[in-house]
Amino acid sequence: MTNSAYRIQGATGEWEVVIGLEVHAQVVSKSKLFSGASATFGAEPNAQVSLVDAAMPGMLPVPNMECIRQAVRTGLAIDAQINAWSRFDRKNYFYADLPQGYQISQLYHPLVGEGHIDISLDDKNPEAAVKRIGIERIHVEQDAGKLMHDQHPTMSYVDLNRSGVALMEIVSRPDMRSPAEAGAYLRKLRAILRYVGSCDGNMEEGSMRADVNVSVRKPGEPFGTRTETKNVNSVRFVMQAIEHEASRQVDVLESGGKVVQETRLFDPDTGTTRSMRSKEDAHDYRYFPDPDLLPLVLEASFIEACRASLPELPDAKRQRYETALGLTPYVAGVLTAEVETARWFEALLAETATKQGKGEEAVAKQAANWLTSELFGALNRLGRSLEDSPVSPAQAAELLALVADGTISGTIAKQVFEKMLETGDGAAAIVEREGLKQESDTGAIEAVVAKVLADNADKVEQYKAGKEALFGFFVGQTMKAMQGKANPQVVNDLLKQALG
Amino acid sequence: MTDLTELGIADIRSGVAAGTFTAVEVAEAFNAAVAAAQPALNAFIVTTPEAALAAARKVDTARAAGQPLGKLAGVPIGMKDLFATKGVQTTAASRILEGFTPEYESTVSQNLWNAGAGMLGKLNLDQFAMGSSNETSAFGNVISPWRRPGDTAPLAPGGSSGGSSAAIAARLCPAATGTDTGGSIRQPAAFTGIAGIKPTYGRCSRWGVVAFASSLDQAGPMARSVQDCAIMLEAMAGFDPKDSTSLNLPVPAWEAGLNPSMAGKKVGIPREYRLDGMDPDVARSWDDGIAWLKDAGAEIVEISLPHTRYALPTYYIIAPAEASSNLARYDGVRYGLRDLPDGAGLQDMYAATRAAGFGPEVKRRIMIGTYVLSAGFYDAYYTQAQKVRTLIARDFELAFQHCDVILAPTAPTAAFALGEKSDDPLAMYLNDVFSVPASLAGLPAMSVPAGLDRQGLPLGLQVIGRAFDEQGVLNAGLALEQRAGFTAKPAKWW
Amino acid sequence: MSVDTATVTKIASLARIKVSEAEVAAMVPELNGILAWVEQLGEVDVTGVEPMTAVIPNTLRLREDAVTDGGIRDAVLANAPAAEHGFFGVPKVIE
Known part of the structure; x- marks a missing residue:
């Protein structure tokens, strides 16, 4: 693909864009990752919240087998290593959509290790131009709740229905080099998830969204500083975000600036990204193993059953x-x-x-x-x-x-x-x-052929004189006379006969 | 008629069953004792006399109808205010939870009600169970019913289950729940001349218990006899699918299995627990214990737990780390205190709420925990501590190849006076030196009263057992109890 | 490792505990005392030792995927300092 490599033309020459995607995919399950509340979309506010999801004092998480099974199946579908020993960790930070004050996730020992997805950039020939995109890991974690800012003049409202719903975070290697590759990767990943049935891939409802890591460099140079654009929720937006972010970074670098490693937000209305200043205060998530949960040990038979269930x-x-x-x-x-x-x-x-x-x-x-x-x-x-x-x-x-x-x-x-x-x-x-049945009766067609030739005697002369292209005209006239119902093969045969 | 408040679980149970007295009479007697002592001892944060009576009436009705009675039928108990109780304020002794009324009942308390027990009230404790003297409660100190002879200086009932220990010693309840993270059942039991057992980690469900340090927290009973502890633990324990760390094992018949003979048993005496400058009374009481167990038929062996001296520092990394995260949920959004200064944003509200709601010791531990987990320090502190914890657990494993139970003091001294150590966090932490190692290893351990020191204050002896061997611990405890013949009780001054 | 005023301020901010300058000043020596004491762990040889993961050998149980909870909005909101229209209310968050 070197001949079609995506390059940004800057004032100082060509730049290459380096892209990695962290895709959050909601696991298809009836109940939440650590509680028995429903995981379905669209209920009344706080109607699908258990005392565990609301982080009441003394409440404890108990993991949902189906969520683990779906993540393992997803891992197997991308040829990934399944870690028979994994653990849940706490990611600590304060926010109103995070009732526990930490998200249960997997940092140190994810459920799924290295895998890959093959993408193709040529629809006409999917086997040509195949590129392998590395997947670093898939881990399982809780979704956060939802804040609504526009319902009260001085308050934001918190709905915890999403709080605790199971997500798979699918982390790619920084292996993509163009918006098109990122788009192809996302589409392929979405297709695989939907084949497997582990995620419905519905980006509009937020059941699949991507954090987009972008950096730029001069071809051949080491990776540049990356930015992370959060929660982009369509393939098109991901591609737009990359285009915008890459050219923004090139502008910054070429004007002598430095790319700041930061979290950014995509604005779908303008197709641009902007810095999330409110989240900039130095994050220190203080990950550590969740002491409410023991190590997750998977039997070989469980993994094999997951494998056998793959379509x-x-x-x-x-x-x-x-x-x-x-x-x-x-x-x-x-x-x-x-x-x-x-x-x-x-x-x-x-x-x-x-x-x-x-x-x-x-x-x-x-x-x-x-x-x-x-x-x-x-x-x-x-x-x-x-x-x-x-x-x-x-x-x-x-x-x-x-x-x-x-x-x-x-x-x-x-x-x-x-x-x-x-x-x-x-x-x-x-x-x-x-009455659209095709006429294949030779006699009936013969009569029409004869009439067509008789009505167009001049053209028959021309044809016989060598203007063979007129054959199609005779076919057309015959078919027209028969309202399209004549068997075209029979018409052809009979015309050839009649025209000698 | 006997003073019903002098009775323990076994006697109340059999008296109610036999019809010697009714459960309501028992509840009334204890309700009265609670009310009378509350101004002086402050053992309870809230009292629930109606709940005690309601449970008692149910038992009396059931008995009259000839229905089978539960293990704790007619026994009113105190509930440490760390257990969520439906419809009854649950605070963990913190302002941040003041007024919080759970819509749920903890598994352990529900188990107790199912066994026929009734609730006298919610017992005071160190705030979020962080403390060894009950001085960190936001609802005032608990005063031990014990006093040094000729001295009215208020003494610590121990902590964190200080309301529990004080109430039992003062005959305000025959038994109470405790929780033990680093010694919070055993040390207060020792300070007040009662018994208490922390079972194997995972025996009692943590569901509905306000979390301090999840990998260490264990509920257990506190009472005045080993038998009462056995009865109550049987009712509290059991597999709970709502707690991922709950042990999926049947609950043994500990009471029926009680046997004070130590014949054929080996008792390990850990060399490293004999500290330089050990309190001579504590050393003497330990020697008494050794002699008693020998008398009960045990063989005494010296063992080594080489990483003992690292147990406290290990604990004071792991417990605050877990606590810093467990206590993040107290943010003023969904329950409890909210401090919203004028014009404050969300993050300001968090900071103001938590500043106003947490006491100094809780803040201190959250700060330590936050620091040891923070970027760049995690491995040096937390990972290192978890590795040392592995070594501490391994020490016990190796030791138990040579003995069946371990005998040690429960605490390095008898009860100290309130205020004596509260200005020096480290001095306070050192109080847990003998109790923390078993907590770090998740092992069952109990304290039984051994006698009085020269000041006339109780001392406790600690028995530590193999994982799952609560029976062995209770049996050794019983052997000690029979020989110690501890009958001292605080002179009633309140 | 020892902490200074700036570090203590930062830690308090991470922990979302509002502290005054006087409180910070008091905390610095206190925390340093505790940290110096716990740092003796550094002297333990832990070569080849795995960090403890489960204090009693036990692995994680998984539950069946069934809706067994939720639908208890009143209970969830019962203790909320500010609840309106079925939501928890917090000071307006500006993104």
Whole structure:
């Protein structure tokens, strides 16, 4: 990728940007990490708070097995080392959203160690331009509560519903060198989390957010001083934050200044970052092992059960689509990028193969092409997602079967699909009702061919004189006369015959 | 009729069960004693005579209906004000929690109510259990019922469970809960001529007990006899899924297992506990203990606990470190005191609230704890202390290859006068020299009264056992108790 | 290691305890006395010794993932110095 390396053109030459991401992903679980209160989103204020979450005197944490299991599964999905011995530590600081006065996290002995994620920067060919991004660790920790500043003139309000919800902090190595790489990493990480089912990846609701570490340097030089932009909650914003922060740092350095190691805040309205002065007073988190919690020791059998529960992951699936189903890398990449797409595709594939009495590999291209062009196009127009597609995989398979057995042409199939979207009716019923069945009867087509040639005698002359391009004109006229319902192959054959 | 307040748990239980007296009569007798002594001794922060009576009525009704009675049926007890009690103010003896009324009941206190006990009130203590004399309470000193003969100078009841020890010694309650982080059950028991046991770390749930130092805090009973301690500990202990450090073990029948014969048992005498300049009365009492256990059939062996001298400094790093973090939740946001000066922001409110709410000793320990955990010092202090703690625990492990229990003094002196050590934190800390090592190793340890010193003040002997071997500790304690024949009690002056 | 006025002030600020100059001045020798005393631990040879993690050999139990708590807002807010509309109130925080 050296040829397309991302560089910032400064007054003093080119600068390289170095990016590391700390992604906070909310673990999918019914209850909180250390209490039995619900972890769901959107309840009335303080309705999902236990005495433990409110840090009442004498309350104690008891860890949720599911949160540990999901973090281990996530670790296994990124080929990471699972630490059979880990511990929880306290991160001490005072804030109104932190009732205990400390966050239970894992500094010294995280649950998950080194792993990696392979990203691709070329959608057309996901196997080219692959870059491996190192993951330093994944640890499990508590989320904080929420402060509301705009409901009272002199007070902020504290809602502890989020307090104690389980998060995974997924810490990358500073291996990314462009906003695009960071974007690709985030999308890939999100896809993996959703495949695994350990996080719903919903960035709008805050179940996934990133702290963005950015520094700049002249290519080949050691790392510069980094800043950390906190809590950025979309892929686009992460990319914007990097762009802005990198050029800001270049400006600072080129004007003779120094980059201050600090926490910054991203403003989505302006696409810029600003220093969080209020949090600048020297933090000293005084991490130490939480004495309320013993070391977490995982049995090998627990880890193996986590491994066995993993689904096929995007990279493996994409490769299987290419090798076993014969799909192009691009299409396989598109179909596996999101777990819902792959799930939909596989349902369609199974239904299509059954309906057509063929193997999946024989119908894979038909199904894949239809999904990526027709269905995606339609959903785009309708502004809907795959999950609320008006057409089910079984309905789609019915449509594809009608094309495959010659009942309708591809052109007619598009019309039928539009009708399906409008009415919700089945493809066969629409074809029947609208009389869209393809004409394959040679006699009927022969008559039309004869009429078309007779009506266009001049063009027949030209064709015979060598203007072969007119063949398409005859096909078109014949199809038009038959309202598109003629079997195109038969029309072709008959025209060739008639034209000698 | 006998003075019911002279009775201990076992006698009250059997008297109530036999119908010799009713539980209500017992509760009334103790309620009266509590009320009469409160102005002089200040053993309670709040008294709850109605709660004691309500529990007693329930027991009397159950008995009348022929229903089975609990282990502590009809026994009114004092509850150290470190245990959260639903609907009853719980303060940890700190202004910062003044007025705090929990919506929950600690596991240990609930266990006791389930066993038929009733609550006489919430007992005073050193603030957040930090202290050895009960002088750090925000609700006034507890005055020991003991006095030096011919001297009215108020003496310390020990700490931190000083309200508990004073109340039991003064016959204001037959038994009380204590908590022990570095000696807070054993040292006050020794100071006031009563018994108390700190069980193995994890035996009693910490859920609902205001935390001081989580890795050390253990609840335990305080009473006037070893048998009463055994009965009460059985009721308090037990696995609690709400406490991650709770031991998932059945509770042994300690009372039924009591056996004062030490035949075939080896008693270890730790060489390092014989300090230079040891108080001669304490040394003599220790020798008495050795003789008594020998008399009970034990073989006496000398053992070595080489890291003993490092136990106190280790403790005074680990306990403040944990406390500095455990006490961060007292911030004026969700409960307790809030001090909001005009125009103060959130962080100012924290600082003002905590300055106003915590007493000097609590602040001192928070400061030490904050310092030893701070960047650059963590390894030198905290990690080093946890390593030394490993060595201290290992000392005990090795020693217990050569003996079954260890016998030592509980405290280096008898009770001192209030104010005598309160200006010198270090001198105060040294009071825990014999009790802290077992706390650091999580081992069961108890203090039993051994006799009086030359001033006429009680001295205690400490028995330390292997992890989980409360029975061995109680049995050795019983052997000592039978031979010590301790019957002294403070002359009633209040 | 010994602490000075500046360090004590910093520690008090980290611990969110408001201290006057006089209090700081009193604390400096007091804390130095305690710190000098605990520093004797430095002389212990701890080569190859692991820091204690569980005083009684025991490992962490994990609970099943079930909603067993919450829905007790009144109890949660019962002791709050300032509670309004189901929230805890604190002096306005300006970010």
